[in-house]
Amino acid sequence: MRDRLSGSMLTVGVVAVGVAAAAVGAVMSLSITATSAQSPALKTPWGEADLQGIWTDETDTPLQRSPKFANQEFFTEAQRAALDQERSALLRRDRRVERGTELDVAGAYNALFMTQKRTGARTSMIADPANGRIPPLAPAAEKIAAAEREFRLALLQSTETCKNKSVACSGGKYDPTPSPLRAELPPRSNTARMNRHDGPEDGSLADRCLTGGLPEFGAATGSFRRIVQTPGGISIFYDVGQGQGWQRNIVMDGRPHLPASIRQWYGDSRGHWEGNTLVIDVTNFSSKTDFQGSRENLHLVERWTRAGPASFEYVVTIEDPTVWTKAWTVKQDFTQQSDQENRLYYEPRCIEGNYGLPGLMRGARMEELAYAEGRGPHPATKDNATDFVGVEDDPLQ
Amino acid sequence: MRGRYLGSMITVAVAAAAVGAVVSASITQTSGQAQTTRPATVGGKPNFSGIWQANNEANWDLQAHAARPAAVTQPGVYPYEYARVPAAPVLALGAAGGVPGSLGVVQGDGEIPYKPEALAQKKENAEHWIDRDPELKCYLPGVPRAMYLPYPFQITQSTNKVHIAFEYTNTARTIHLDKVDGPPDDTWMGHSVGRWDGDTLVVDVTNFNDRSWFDRAGNFHSDALHVVERFTLRSPDIIWYEATIEDPKVFTRPWRIAMPLYRRVEPNIQLLEFRCNEFAEEFMYGNLRKQPLVKHWEGDTMIVDITRKVPPGDLFYQWYGR
Numbered sequence: 001m002r003d004r005l006s007g008s009m010l011t012v013g014v015v016a017v018g019v020a021a022a023a024v025g026a027v028m029s030l031s032i033t034a035t036s037a038q039s040p041a042l043k044t045p046w047g048e049a050d051l052q053g054i055w056t057d058e059t060d061t062p063l064q065r066s067p068k069f070a071n072q073e074f075f076t077e078a079q080r081a082a083l084d085q086e087r088s089a090l091l092r093r094d095r096r097v098e099r100g101t102e103l104d105v106a107g108a109y110n111a112l113f114m115t116q117k118r119t120g121a122r123t124s125m126i127a128d129p130a131n132g133r134i135p136p137l138a139p140a141a142e143k144i145a146a147a148e149r150e151f152r153l154a155l156l157q158s159t160e161t162c163k164n165k166s167v168a169c170s171g172g173k174y175d176p177t178p179s180p181l182r183a184e185l186p187p188r189s190n191t192a193r194m195n196r197h198d199g200p201e202d203g204s205l206a207d208r209c210l211t212g213g214l215p216e217f218g219a220a221t222g223s224f225r226r227i228v229q230t231p232g233g234i235s236i237f238y239d240v241g242q243g244q245g246w247q248r249n250i251v252m253d254g255r256p257h258l259p260a261s262i263r264q265w266y267g268d269s270r271g272h273w274e275g276n277t278l279v280i281d282v283t284n285f286s287s288k289t290d291f292q293g294s295r296e297n298l299h300l301v302e303r304w305t306r307a308g309p310a311s312f313e314y315v316v317t318i319e320d321p322t323v324w325t326k327a328w329t330v331k332q333d334f335t336q337q338s339d340q341e342n343r344l345y346y347e348p349r350c351i352e353g354n355y356g357l358p359g360l361m362r363g364a365r366m367e368e369l370a371y372a373e374g375r376g377p378h379p380a381t382k383d384n385a386t387d388f389v390g391v392e393d394d395p396l397q
Numbered sequence: 398m399r400g401r402y403l404g405s406m407i408t409v410a411v412a413a414a415a416v417g418a419v420v421s422a423s424i425t426q427t428s429g430q431a432q433t434t435r436p437a438t439v440g441g442k443p444n445f446s447g448i449w450q451a452n453n454e455a456n457w458d459l460q461a462h463a464a465r466p467a468a469v470t471q472p473g474v475y476p477y478e479y480a481r482v483p484a485a486p487v488l489a490l491g492a493a494g495g496v497p498g499s500l501g502v503v504q505g506d507g508e509i510p511y512k513p514e515a516l517a518q519k520k521e522n523a524e525h526w527i528d529r530d531p532e533l534k535c536y537l538p539g540v541p542r543a544m545y546l547p548y549p550f551q552i553t554q555s556t557n558k559v560h561i562a563f564e565y566t567n568t569a570r571t572i573h574l575d576k577v578d579g580p581p582d583d584t585w586m587g588h589s590v591g592r593w594d595g596d597t598l599v600v601d602v603t604n605f606n607d608r609s610w611f612d613r614a615g616n617f618h619s620d621a622l623h624v625v626e627r628f629t630l631r632s633p634d635i636i637w638y639e640a641t642i643e644d645p646k647v648f649t650r651p652w653r654i655a656m657p658l659y660r661r662v663e664p665n666i667q668l669l670e671f672r673c674n675e676f677a678e679e680f681m682y683g684n685l686r687k688q689p690l691v692k693h694w695e696g697d698t699m700i701v702d703i704t705r706k707v708p709p710g711d712l713f714y715q716w717y718g719r
Contacts, residue, residue: 198687228560235553247562351674361685
């Protein structure tokens with residue numbers, strides 16, 4: 001029972017995205033040198049670096065590096081070609097698990113719904129630490145993550161998913177007795193899908209049309225940005241997830257961040273130019289957001305540098321001492337898309353067509369009613385949360 | 398080439414220096430450490446960049462209307478239309494739930510030229526405002542409504558695009574000044590193509606769906622809606638905004654609204670978030686909760702009972718109860 005693509009780049013843990021896998025080839029050159037030799041065409045008429053246009057990452061790169069590639073920052077051409085060949089087999093995949101099972105129905109989105117692009121040059125988006133992996137969690141964050149895992153597994157424990165030892169139940173065990181945690185609140189404000197739909201708060205942010213935030217590295221359903229500049233101002237529209245686009249206006253006049261009491265889903269962005277690089281400092285995130293476990297203390301420093309006639313480099317340093325033992329840095333390269341074709345149709349209308357969230361809740365109420373009337377199984381035995389158990393199939397991830 | 402007061406009377410300035418063909422004049426604001434330079438023109442055209450907001454009652458009702466006690470009313474003790482009183486869904490708001498009056502923004506005779514069957518639809522919409530107005534569900538506002546919602550919006554004007562970001566539900570529209578293909582589907586916010594008529598920005602907006610409204614009074618349109626907007630800078634801090642509305646499925650002729658949009662001149666103004674789909678969840682999905690927070694649902698219908706407790710120490714009630 002699963003209505004929408006989750007689009008949650010946070011939980012899928014992956015990423016890189018896009019829209020048109022078309023012109024992928026030579027466009028993506030990683031020998032991009034940032035600020036050197038800017039041609040006049042890369043400046044706006046008023047003399048700032050020109051970041052304007054529609055941009056997307058035209059390749060797939062995992063957020064974290066596979067241990068297979070250890071301290072290798074870039075793939076060799078031979079490795080990329082091999083990965084592309086292996087991954088091209090996934091394009092027509094209609095992945096099924098055992099017919100007639102809940103998981104089979106829940107995974108009803110086949111490869112057609114997903115964007116699959118050429119393998120990128122980098123072995124991971126994470127450029128620092130040198131091993132391409134997210135730094136270890138701080139002890140307090142480790143504890144909360146474990147509590148979250150335990151809570152979610154408890155809600156699954158009586159289901160077929162655990163009985164069949166699905167990967168979705170890894171770390172948990174099957175127990176036909178429903179967990180008493182089904183009646184409890186999760187360890188902290190929920191942001192991810194769980195096997196319970198008592199109310200909207202039990203839904204994932206994606207299911208509630210509340211995903212889309214920073215940092216944003218794309219998702220399997222596509223992503224791009226539209227940047228428009230004016231002297232002393234810059235506006236960035238993000239198209240992410242399924243209709244979960246959002247708008248960002250960078251305050252560029254040097255004033256301090258918002259008061260700490262004002263917390264926002266997208267944080268508070270303060271930008272300035274360092275030569276041809278737009279540097280944006282982002283703070284004031286809301287506790288309702290979640291990026292890899294980081295919430296209100298998340299601090300980002302982004303650097304947007306026009307790199308070539310059709311490219312810019314995005315570098316973001318991610319910091320939260322309450323979550324990670326050190327700061328880490330992600331690099332992503334974007335390619336300009338045709339402005340005239342404007343084919344990257346965007347309008348953030350997720351909630352306007354959200355039948356998924358009420359469907360999950362109504363379905364749960366019907367299961368409860370059926371059980372109460374002796375027509376159906378105990379609702380705790382149903383898995384209404386798990387999907388895409390097969391993302392691990394992509395050898396790149 | 399203009400000066401204005403900022404913050405506590407610090408002022409400001411004016412830099413009329415010609416800086417080339419593109420930036421012909423600029424103004425420097427100073428407030429604390431903040432500094433902004435906004436040239437008067439971009440690409441030789443008036444610069445509309447900045448944060449703006451309508452300051453009128455158009456979102457309540459585009460047409461002239463007297464103030465009334467609430468958005469949802471019921472018959473009072475006198476059997477007259479003008480004697481209606483607030484109804485339960487908004488009663489607890491007291492006078493804060495009142496609807497301010499307005500002389501309206503519809504030009505000419507002030508009438509919206511509905512076809513007869515469409516007029517009946519409009520009246521029915523108004524009666525079912527709570528159930529039908531897309532604003533209550535946090536749906537996209539459409540154009541022109543986005544321009545006069547009671548929330549600020551920010552214009553970022555470049556030479557080939559004019560981008561407008563709205564505080565309401567974090568949405569946006571891009572006005573294309575350059576050649577661009579149309580969208581592959583109908584939209585809430587329309588497809589905006591702009592051109593300059595002298596110093597006026599004229600925007601042709603098409604490709605609408607039929608789902609947005611013009612206001613909280615039930616004024617509506619079909620997917621044949623065509624809007625032509627005109628943005629003219631009347632002074633550095635006022636845009637005169639006009640929109641001609643054409644929809645042969647709903648109206649007998651084109652009609653026009655007009656209003657000023659005001660610059661938000663506070664030195665610390667910035668768009669904040671109004672991510673209302675979260676705010677609308679209880680309204681839209683509360684009936685699907687395992688344990689409803691609103692205690693009284695009849696199927697999908699929310700029945701609102703009002704309980705108002707007089708706080709201890711409320712002097713008026715103490716006096717009244719003696």
